[in-house]
Amino acid sequence: MATRPVQPWYKVLERMARWETNTAQLLQVHNHAAGIIAFHSTPEQRDRFLPDIAGGAFCASLGSEAHLYENGAEILESELTRVEGGYRLTARKGFASVAAAAKYLMVWCAVEGDTPYASRMVFAVVEVDWEGFELLDDWQMLGMRSTISCGVKFDEVFVPDSHVVGTPGGWVTDDQRTFSCAYAANHLGSAQGAFDFLAGYIGQRPDLAESEAVRVKLGQMDAQLFAARSCLYATAARLDRGDDPDECEADAVRTMHLAKEAV
Structure with missing residues (x-):
C-alpha cells in the first residue's frame, strides 16, 4: 500500500511529541488530510490543491460525528445532496483539529444511495471562506486545548464538483490509510x-x-x-x-x- 517508507515519518512524529504533543498531533492530522487529497484527486484536482498546500495552506480532516452513537459505537451519516454543478453539504463534525488555521477542510461524507455507507464514501474539500461554514466554541479540554479540536457545522454549504475528491468507496478499496x-x-x-x-x-x-x-x-x-x-x-x-x-x-x-x- 505504501509508496514511500512510512517508518521515518512515525519517528519524526514520536520525536516531536516528546517535546510538544499538540504540535505533533496537528502536523499528523494535516499530513493525513493532504495525503488523502493527493492520492484520491484527479490530475486536475492535484493541480488545483497541491501547489497551494505545498505553499503552506493547512488541511483538516473532519470525520468524527461523535455526537451520534449507536449501541455505544460512533456512526457516520453525513451525506452530499446532488444539485446542479455540485452538491450541498449539511453536517456536524467533531474533533476538527487544525480547522481553526486551515484553508481546506477535508470532510468525510458519502454520496446519496442505498448501499452501505463505506461504499459511498468520498471527500468534500471545503474552503473555510465558503458560506455556511461555522466553527463551534465547544473545545475546553485539559492538556489538549491548544489543538483547538472544536466542532464544525456545515449548513447547506455548496461544494462544486471540482472539490469532491475520490470515487465512492475508494478509500476502502484502494487506499486504506488510517490515523x-x-x-x-x-x-x-x-x-x-x-x-x-x-x-x-x-x-x-x-x-x-x-x-x-x-x-x-x-x-x-x-x-x-x-x-x-x-x-x-x-x-x-x-x-x-x-x-x-x-x-x-x-x-x-x-x-x-x-x-x-x-x-
Missing part, C-alpha cells in the same frame, strides 16, 4: 517525554534513585515503551512491504493500545 500508527507515535513520544523527565528528576534524588520499588517501576515503564515502539516499527515495516491492509490495521490498533497504556 492509527500516527496516533501511536504521538502517544509514544508523549510517554517517552514524561519518562525522560521522571528519570532525570529521580536521578537528582538519591532517596528515590536508591529505592528498589522506584527502580522496578521505572523498569516496567521502560519495558512498556520498548514494547510499544517495537510494535510501531514492526507495523510500519509491514506497511512498507505492502502487506495485507486489514492485517496491517489490526497490528496498528494493537500498537495504539500499547502506546495508550504507556502514556
Whole structure:
C-alpha cells in the first residue's frame, strides 16, 4: 500500500511529541488530510490543491460525528445532496483539529444511495471562506486545548464538483490509510517525554534513585515503551512491504493500545 517508507515519518512524529504533543498531533492530522487529497484527486484536482498546500495552506480532516452513537459505537451519516454543478453539504463534525488555521477542510461524507455507507464514501474539500461554514466554541479540554479540536457545522454549504475528491468507496478499496500508527507515535513520544523527565528528576534524588520499588517501576515503564515502539516499527515495516491492509490495521490498533497504556 505504501509508496514511500512510512517508518521515518512515525519517528519524526514520536520525536516531536516528546517535546510538544499538540504540535505533533496537528502536523499528523494535516499530513493525513493532504495525503488523502493527493492520492484520491484527479490530475486536475492535484493541480488545483497541491501547489497551494505545498505553499503552506493547512488541511483538516473532519470525520468524527461523535455526537451520534449507536449501541455505544460512533456512526457516520453525513451525506452530499446532488444539485446542479455540485452538491450541498449539511453536517456536524467533531474533533476538527487544525480547522481553526486551515484553508481546506477535508470532510468525510458519502454520496446519496442505498448501499452501505463505506461504499459511498468520498471527500468534500471545503474552503473555510465558503458560506455556511461555522466553527463551534465547544473545545475546553485539559492538556489538549491548544489543538483547538472544536466542532464544525456545515449548513447547506455548496461544494462544486471540482472539490469532491475520490470515487465512492475508494478509500476502502484502494487506499486504506488510517490515523492509527500516527496516533501511536504521538502517544509514544508523549510517554517517552514524561519518562525522560521522571528519570532525570529521580536521578537528582538519591532517596528515590536508591529505592528498589522506584527502580522496578521505572523498569516496567521502560519495558512498556520498548514494547510499544517495537510494535510501531514492526507495523510500519509491514506497511512498507505492502502487506495485507486489514492485517496491517489490526497490528496498528494493537500498537495504539500499547502506546495508550504507556502514556
